[in-house]
Amino acid sequence: xxxxxxxxxxxxxxxxxxxxxxxxxxxxxxxxxxxxxxxxxxxxxxxxxxxxxxxxxxxxxxxxxxxxxxxxxxxxxxxxxxxxxxxxxxxxxxxxxxxxxxxxxxxxxxxxxxxxxxxxxxxxxxxxxxxxxxxxxxxxxxxxxxxxxxxxxxxxxxxxxxxxxxxxxxxxxxxxxxxxxxxxxxxxxxxxxxxxxxxxxxxxxxxxxxxxxxxxxxxxxxxxxxxxxxxxxxxxxxxxxxxxxxxxxxxxxxxxxxxxxxxxxxxxxxxxxxxxxxxxxxxxxxxxxxxxxxxxxxxxxxxxxxxxxxxxxxxxxxxxxxxxxxxxxxxxxxxxxxxxxxxxxxxxxxxxxxxxxxxxxxxxxxxxxxxxxxxxxxxxxxxxxxxxxxxxxxxxxxxxxxxxxxxxxxxxxxxxxxx
Numbered sequence: 001x002x003x004x005x006x007x008x009x010x011x012x013x014x015x016x017x018x019x020x021x022x023x024x025x026x027x028x029x030x031x032x033x034x035x036x037x038x039x040x041x042x043x044x045x046x047x048x049x050x051x052x053x054x055x056x057x058x059x060x061x062x063x064x065x066x067x068x069x070x071x072x073x074x075x076x077x078x079x080x081x082x083x084x085x086x087x088x089x090x091x092x093x094x095x096x097x098x099x100x101x102x103x104x105x106x107x108x109x110x111x112x113x114x115x116x117x118x119x120x121x122x123x124x125x126x127x128x129x130x131x132x133x134x135x136x137x138x139x140x141x142x143x144x145x146x147x148x149x150x151x152x153x154x155x156x157x158x159x160x161x162x163x164x165x166x167x168x169x170x171x172x173x174x175x176x177x178x179x180x181x182x183x184x185x186x187x188x189x190x191x192x193x194x195x196x197x198x199x200x201x202x203x204x205x206x207x208x209x210x211x212x213x214x215x216x217x218x219x220x221x222x223x224x225x226x227x228x229x230x231x232x233x234x235x236x237x238x239x240x241x242x243x244x245x246x247x248x249x250x251x252x253x254x255x256x257x258x259x260x261x262x263x264x265x266x267x268x269x270x271x272x273x274x275x276x277x278x279x280x281x282x283x284x285x286x287x288x289x290x291x292x293x294x295x296x297x298x299x300x301x302x303x304x305x306x307x308x309x310x311x312x313x314x315x316x317x318x319x320x321x322x323x324x325x326x327x328x329x330x331x332x333x334x335x336x337x338x339x340x341x342x343x344x345x346x347x348x349x350x351x352x353x354x355x356x357x358x359x360x361x362x363x364x365x366x367x368x369x370x371x372x373x374x375x376x377x378x379x380x381x382x383x384x385x386x387x388x389x390x391x392x393x394x395x396x397x398x399x400x401x402x403x404x405x406x407x408x409x410x411x412x413x414x415x416x417x418x419x
Contacts, residue, residue, distance in 0.1 A: 004028040004040055022381065023374045024367075032057025035395050035402055037379065045377045048394040048406055051348075054237055054262030055308045056397040062265045065304035066297055074297045077104075078289075083299035091306060092273070094244055098253060101279045104271045104294030108233035108260020109137030111272045115256045116141060116194065118274070118282045119227045125191035128156075129181050129221065131164040133385040135203040136196060136231055145196065148203040148385075158190050164201045165209030168341040168352060169359065174209050175216040182224050192226035199246030200235035205384035206343055206350025206391065214250035227278075228252065233260035233270070234348070237305075238315030238396060241322050241346025249345065265305045269298035314396035318346040324400050325349055325392065328407040336414045338365055347398055350383065351390035361386035365417060372413040378406055 002010070007028055011019065027045070031038040034056040037045045047057070055062065069083065077084060088102045105111045120126060128145060130136065135148040143149060144156020155161065160181040165174035178195065185192055195218065201207040218228045235246030236259055243249050245257065255278060260270035270293075282288075292298070309315065326342055329351055333339035340354035353369065355362040366382040369390060373380055383391040394402070 001030070001040060022379075024371045025374070027374065027379075035398050043377060045374075045379050046394075046402060046405060047379050048392050048398070048402075049379045049381050050395065051234060051239060051393045052261045053266050053395050054239070055265050055305055055312070055314060056395045057266075059265055059304075059308055061308050062267070062301055062304045065300040066267060069297045069300040072296075074295050076291050077294045081296050081299075083296040083303070084294045087299040087303040087306075090303065094306070095257070095273055096253060098275055099257060099273050101276045102271050102273050103279065103288060104269070104298070105290050106268045106270060106292050106298070107137075108231075108258060108270050109139050109142055110290065110293065111233070111258035111260055111270045112137045112142055112145075112196070112229070112231060113139045114272050114288060115196070115229045115258050115274075116145075117286075117288075118256060118272075118278055119194040119229060121282050121285055122278055123191065123193045123225055123227060125193035125225060126158040127160060127185045127190040127192040127226070128158065129160050129162050129178060129192070129195045129226075131197065131201060131204050132161045133164065133204045134196075134198060136198070160185060164204035165207045165213065166205070167207050167209065167343060168205075172210070172213060175213045175220070178217040179220055182220060186224075192221060192224045194227045194229050195221040196229045196231060198231040198234060199250070200240065200345070200348050202234045202348070202391070202393075203383055205352065205389045206348065208249065208343065208345060211250045215252055218252045227255040229256045229258065230254035231258050233258060234393075237262045238309060238318055239346055239348050239393070241315060241319030244315060263305060264298060264301040267298060267301040268292075269302045271302075309396070312397070315346075317399070318396050321398050321400055321403050322346040322349065325403045325407070328403065329410075332407070332411055332414060335411075336417075338362065338414065338417060344392075347392075347394055347396060349392040351392065352384070353388050353390065361388040363388045366390060368417065369410070369413050372416065373409060376409050376413065378409045380406075 028040045029037045037047050130145045133148045135146045136142045147153045162177040162181050230247040256274040329342045340359050341352040353362040353366045363386050366388045381391045383389050
C-alpha cells in the first residue's frame with residue numbers, strides 16, 4: 001500500500017489541477033463500514049458528511065447485488081433486461097402518481113443536464129432560474145448554473161441568479177426574488193424554461209422556506225410558461241426525515257425530479273423522474289441514449305439501496321436521530337454565541353457560525369472547527385457563500401450514540417476556539 005505522502009505526491013503529479021482535497025491535513029481512507037471510515041494507519045473516523053454512502057459504507061446487501069449482477073451480465077439499455085424494468089416499476093411507487101416515468105443516467109449532473117434539455121424542448125423557452133450559490137453539476141451547461149464552483153464561474157447565457165430563501169437573515173424574500181427575475185426575463189425578451197432548485201438549498205447554506213413561499217415561487221414560474229425541476233440529488237431518499245423527497249415538504253409537485261449520489265450507495269447511478277407526457281413529447285422530437293445509464297449492475301445496486309432504505313426504516317431513523325442532533329446543537333448554541341443559527345431537517349443540518357452580535361459570517365472559525373473535528377476523528381464540512389455554515393450530513397444509518405459522540409466532540413472544539 002502506498003503511504004499517504006506517496007498518494008499525495010502522485011495526485012499532484014498525475015491528476016488535473018481541478019481536484020480539491022478535504023481538510024488542511026488530507027485524509028487517506030482505505031476502508032469503510034457503516035458510519036465509519038478507516039485510514040491507512042487503522043484509525044477510524046465517524047463519517048458525518050458523506051451522503052453518497054446513504055445506507056452506510058459497503059452495505060452488504062448492496063455489495064452482494066453489485067457483485068452478483070456483475071458476474072452475470074452488464075450491458076446497455078438497447079437490449080431487453082429485467083433489472084431496469086423491475087427497478088423502475090418499484091422505484092416509481094415512491095413518487096406521486098403524476099410522476100410515472102424514469103430515465104436513468106450515471107450521475108446527478110447528467111440527470112440535471114437531461115432535465116434542462118427536456119424543459120427547453122417542451123416549453124420552447126431558454127431562461128433558467130437558479131439560486132445565487134447553487135450547485136447543480138459539472139457539465140458545461142450546468143457549470144453555468146453552479147456559481148458555487150468558484151471564482152472562475154461564468155454565468156450561463158439566459159441564466160438568472162436569485163437569492164436563496166435565507167431563513168436566518170432575510171425571511172420571506174425568496175418568492176419576491178423569483179418574481180423579479182421573471183420580470184427581468186420578460187423585459188429581456190427571454191421565455192422561461194425552468195426553475196431549478198436543490199430543495200434543501202445545500203450549497204446556499206442549508207435552508208427550508210415556508211411552504212407558502214415555495215408554492216408561490218413555483219406557481220409564478222408555471223404561470224410564465226416554465227417548469228419546476230426539483231434537484232433531489234442531495235435532499236432525496238429520506239434524508240430530510242419528514243418526507244422521502246425534499247420537494248414534498250413544501251406541498252409542491254415538480255414536473256421533473258433529478259436524482260443522483262445516494263441512489264447507488266457509491267455506485268455511479270442516477271436518474272430523472274417526471275411526468276410521462278413530458279418524456280413522450282421530448283422523445284418524439286429527439287432521442288436520449290446513455291451507454292452506462294440504466295445498465296443491469298447499476299439497476300441492481302439502486303434496487304438494493306431502495307430495499308435497504310425501506311427494510312431498515314432509514315427515513316424514520318433520519319428523523320429520529322436528526323431531532324437528537326438538532327436539539328443538542330441548539331443547546332450548544334445557547335452556550336456558545338459563535339453559533340448563530342441551527343437549521344435543516346432530518347440528517348441534513350446546517351450550523352451557521354458568526355463572529356459578532358451582528359451575525360457577521362465567520363468562515364475562519366468554520367474552517368477551524370471542521371479541521372479540529374477531523375483531528376478528533378469526526379468528519380464534517382462547511383458550506384454557504386461565505387463557507388461559514390457547518391454541514392452535517394451523515395449516512396442514514398447514523399444512530400443516536402453517533403449523534404452524542406459528535407455533539408460531545410463539537411462541544412470540546414467550540415470550547416477551544418481562540419478568542
